[in-house]
Amino acid sequence: MTEEIVKSALSKVMYPGFTKDIVTFGFVKDIKIDGNDVSFTVDITSSAPEVAQQIKDEATAELKRAGAAGVGINIKAPVMPRESSSRGKNIAPQVKNFLMVSSGKGGVGKSTTSVNIAIALAAQGKKVGLLDADIYGPNIPRMLGVADVKPEVNGNKVLPIKAYGIEMMSMGSLMEEGQSLIWRGAMIMKAIEQFLRDILWSELDVLVIDMPPGTGDAQLTLAQSVPVTAGLTVTTPQGVSLDDSRRSLDMFKKLNIPIAGIVENMSGFIAPDTGVEYDIFGKGTSEPMAKEFDTKVIAEIPIEPSIRTGGDEGKPITFVAPTSESAKRYLAAAESIWATIEEINANGGVDNEAVQPTTPPGVSACSTGGATASSHSHSGGGCGCN
Numbered sequence: 001m002t003e004e005i006v007k008s009a010l011s012k013v014m015y016p017g018f019t020k021d022i023v024t025f026g027f028v029k030d031i032k033i034d035g036n037d038v039s040f041t042v043d044i045t046s047s048a049p050e051v052a053q054q055i056k057d058e059a060t061a062e063l064k065r066a067g068a069a070g071v072g073i074n075i076k077a078p079v080m081p082r083e084s085s086s087r088g089k090n091i092a093p094q095v096k097n098f099l100m101v102s103s104g105k106g107g108v109g110k111s112t113t114s115v116n117i118a119i120a121l122a123a124q125g126k127k128v129g130l131l132d133a134d135i136y137g138p139n140i141p142r143m144l145g146v147a148d149v150k151p152e153v154n155g156n157k158v159l160p161i162k163a164y165g166i167e168m169m170s171m172g173s174l175m176e177e178g179q180s181l182i183w184r185g186a187m188i189m190k191a192i193e194q195f196l197r198d199i200l201w202s203e204l205d206v207l208v209i210d211m212p213p214g215t216g217d218a219q220l221t222l223a224q225s226v227p228v229t230a231g232l233t234v235t236t237p238q239g240v241s242l243d244d245s246r247r248s249l250d251m252f253k254k255l256n257i258p259i260a261g262i263v264e265n266m267s268g269f270i271a272p273d274t275g276v277e278y279d280i281f282g283k284g285t286s287e288p289m290a291k292e293f294d295t296k297v298i299a300e301i302p303i304e305p306s307i308r309t310g311g312d313e314g315k316p317i318t319f320v321a322p323t324s325e326s327a328k329r330y331l332a333a334a335e336s337i338w339a340t341i342e343e344i345n346a347n348g349g350v351d352n353e354a355v356q357p358t359t360p361p362g363v364s365a366c367s368t369g370g371a372t373a374s375s376h377s378h379s380g381g382g383c384g385c386n
């Protein structure tokens with residue numbers, strides 16, 4: 001046996017699911033030859049046991065065909081992610097926890113909150129991802145100062161963009177600037193699923209998900225695709241915003257998502273020159289709503305010009321001015337969120353089984369009745385239409 005024969009035999013072994021072989025991918029290492037005995041290491045990126053097994057079987061067969069007697073294969077795979085206590089459907093199993101950031105109303109500061117909470121969690125040692133699930137109005141790339149960065153593509157997957165110690169992906173990073181999106185309904189669902197499945201997120205402690213305003217398809221699809229560990233509602237102190245926030249909290253309840261708290265944003269105004277705090281939209285008005293939903297206000301973030309400029313210039317306040325009053329409040333909120341997430345997991349985690357669609361996406365519940373209804377069924381397939 002020679003190294004050439006070994007490599008040529010192994011280059012017939014395709015990496016499962018790809019059209020390239022394990023030698024071309026550079027996965028084959030430490031080839032050792034002793035007479036007709038061969039041993040080597042395959043350093044793969046997947047922790048799925050069936051991937052390792054398939055490579056072992058095919059490599060052994062190819063080497064035997066090429067004349068090898070003994071074949072020793074050491075598969076080096078990443079460690080399996082820690083078993084999450086959550087159940088149900090999870091199309092991004094390498095992510096341990098999901099935090100959905102929602103509001104009933106637009107423009108209240110969801111994206112700003114998502115960015116600063118994500119950075120605060122990373123500053124506290126967590127491995128953090130930030131998914132901009134606002135398909136029509138993606139703002140996160142600008143807020144993280146990576147509006148011009150295009151992501152790297154790896155096969156048919158996309159690598160998240162790194163900024164300020166977190167991983168990020170956004171529709172804004174995948175399309176040309178200014179290009180308008182004319183996607184509707186089913187496409188939102190598809191996009192959210194792809195963001196979870198086809199982005200090569202690392203093994204994250206938490207993925208923070210910045211949602212579009214309201215309680216629509218995006219929220220439902222997310223809850224059906226992954227077990228959302230906790231939800232965070234962002235509101236401003238005015239009555240009209242609180243009314244809408246109730247809907248957002250109500251949605252968490254309907255989707256069985258535990259509530260991590262409320263961020264009252266634009267709560268008072270700190271004058272940059274004097275440091276004096278003024279009441280503009282009101283302040284502290286979210287408290288009764290928190291009680292009503294058995295949760296708490298985890299931060300009152302004042303209106304601060306540097307929060308807005310930080311967003312526009314891609315310099316998040318929690319990163320560039322961590323000792324500022326607002327940053328301190330974001331950091332405290334992140335601690336509170338993490339404590340809630342740990343408590344949820346200690347109590348058995350979450351389960352999204354109950355919110356799964358009863359029919360495949362895009363298929364109306366009523367269109368499946370006749371043809372597939374079994375002879376035992378008298379209910380028209382259980383769709384409730386008959």
Ligand SMILES: Nc1ncnc2c1ncn2[C@@H]1O[C@H](COP(=O)(O)OP(=O)(O)OP(=O)(O)O)[C@@H](O)[C@H]1O
Nearest residue numbers: 106107108109110111112213302303304307308311
């Ligand atoms: N506490 C704050 N102080 C000053 N400006 C703020 C504050 N919070 C948010 N802003 C600014 O308000 C604007 C809206 O905030 P943001 O984009 O985070 O809201 P949103 O809820 O994500 O909006 P949308 O519903 O459009 O997604 C941004 O320009 C942001 O910089």
Ligand SMILES: [Mg+2]
Nearest residue numbers: 110111134139
């Ligand atoms: Mg936003």
